[in-house]
Amino acid sequence: MFTKFWPKVRPFDKPIVVVGGGAGGLELVTKLGRYFKGSAQKVILIDQNRKHVWKPLLHEVAAGSLDADIDGVDYLSHASKNSFTFLLGQVDDLNQDLKQVSIQQLNDLKGKKVVGETRVAYSILVFALGSVTNDFGTKGLKENCIFLDTCENAEQFHTDLLNAFLRIQTNPNISKLNIAIIGGGATGVELAAELVKTSELLISYGYDHVSQKRLNINLVEASNRILGPLPEHVANSALAELKILGINVHVNTVVTEVTNSYLQTKDGAQMESQLTVWAAGIKAPNFLQGIGGLESAKNNQLVVNTFLQTTEDENIFAIGDCAACITPKGIKVPPRAQSAHQMADNALLNIIAISLKKPLKEYEYIDYGSIVSLSSYTSVGNLMGSMNKRTMFIEGRLARIVYIALYRMHQVALFGFFKTFLIMLVGRLNRTLRPNLKLH
Ligand SMILES: Cc1cc2nc3c(=O)[nH]c(=O)nc-3n(C[C@H](O)[C@H](O)[C@H](O)COP(=O)(O)OP(=O)(O)OC[C@H]3O[C@@H](n4cnc5c(N)ncnc54)[C@H](O)[C@@H]3O)c2cc1C
Missing domain, CATH: 3.50.50.60 (FAD/NAD(P)-binding domain)
Structure with a gap:
């Protein structure tokens, strides 16, 4: 500095x-x-x-x-x-x-x-x-949706999710767990992929009545494509991956009301949902x-x-x-x-x-590109070239490394290089010592 x-x-x-x-x-x-x-x-x-x-x-x-x-x-x-x-x-x-x-x-x-x-x-x-999340005054949101504004919100959703999976594990009369994520931006897309991973891990931990067939994840987006601010080829690549994971993506679908069991859309349709996350816009x-x-x-x-x-x-x-x-x-x-x-x-x-009474420095935003992580399945995104300002499409392991690098930069700013290295090491150890999913 x-x-x-x-x-x-x-x-x-x-x-x-x-x-x-x-x-x-x-x-x-x-x-x-x-x-x-x-x-x-x-x-x-x-x-x-x-x-x-x-x-x-x-x-x-x-x-x-x-x-x-x-x-x-x-x-x-x-x-x-x-x-x-x-x-x-x-x-x-x-x-x-x-x-x-x-x-x-x-x-x-x-x-x-x-x-x-x-x-x-x-x-x-x-x-x-x-x-904070912008609910745009949509009916029923505050009562029936979870927002991912704070860590407490995220932990609450996690508890609700574990309870929902426990319900389908123990009650054969429940045919499906319907989860709706409203907002096809990076948050919605990343969460949808993480939920598939969660169900896979729960199955591996013995939830033998949970299966992909009993999990119905709907990602609902009001505009004509997901990942609006990102280039179209990145969005298409993410969309293809979401489809492979069995996630239903609904574009051009405006939600007008959320109840505790379904979403009402502008075109008059209803979509069943027991767990609804609102990730469509901030203020x-x-x-x-x-x-x-x-x-x-x-x-x-x-x-x-x-x-x-x-x-x-x-x-x-x-x-x-x-x-x-x-x-x-x-x-x-x-x-x-x-x-x-x-x-x-x-x-x-x-x-x-x-x-120090010195001249101030103007802030210029440098866009290094954006990466979307689809859990451990893959990552997709674009990187900005520093010289020619052209974007480069990346996916898979390289994209995942770049995605994680942003978090590591934050940790380095807080703890310095050595402690960040130790944190990474402990993280690796924890992956073998602890379950890959938080179960409480
Ligand atoms: C699920 C999710 C995924 C995201 N993924 C990405 C991504 O992949 N890449 C990316 O670039 N961005 C991503 N974002 C956006 C990114 O998180 C934000 O742009 C970034 O955190 C903004 O940083 P900030 O310092 O402005 O605010 P924040 O990181 O939100 O911090 C605000 C702090 O202010 C505190 N606070 C709020 N109100 C008060 C108050 N009244 N009094 C005292 N304290 C208060 C809060 O507790 C919090 O600690 C994501 C966001 C979400 C929700």
């Missing part, structure tokens, strides 16, 4: 506060903590959860191929190792004049107060809150709309300039899914893990530059 050639650290008078310890926020706060280590500068992370699970892996938590208790990062211990402070709680407001963010009162599951409402002062504030959290007088877009994202500072306040940054950013080349930054990773690095440089 070229900041090591800059003069000695110069702290701000109040803390640097990062709200949201996800793909972008946790990398940023870790690097800020390390940079300001030993100085008077306080660095604070506020997150509503106690542990971090990299969001692109949530479909694996849902299917049970990843155990969040093993792969999750505890914020408190990570903070102590990287010289920042962790505060547990949900931020819900901002006072720009007093330069304070508010954290809601924290209650336990029985509603008993744990920590009262808190205000945290900042010199520099970074919103890295990510996104930034509602409370960001106009928060503290900041400019926000229609989908609640905070509008930022090319330095990632909010347009109304240069001391407040927004990165990742919750930022509406148009780069100097006019590219609208997509809500992806690679964007959050790049924005975290850019915000780091700019926060340090402000402290």
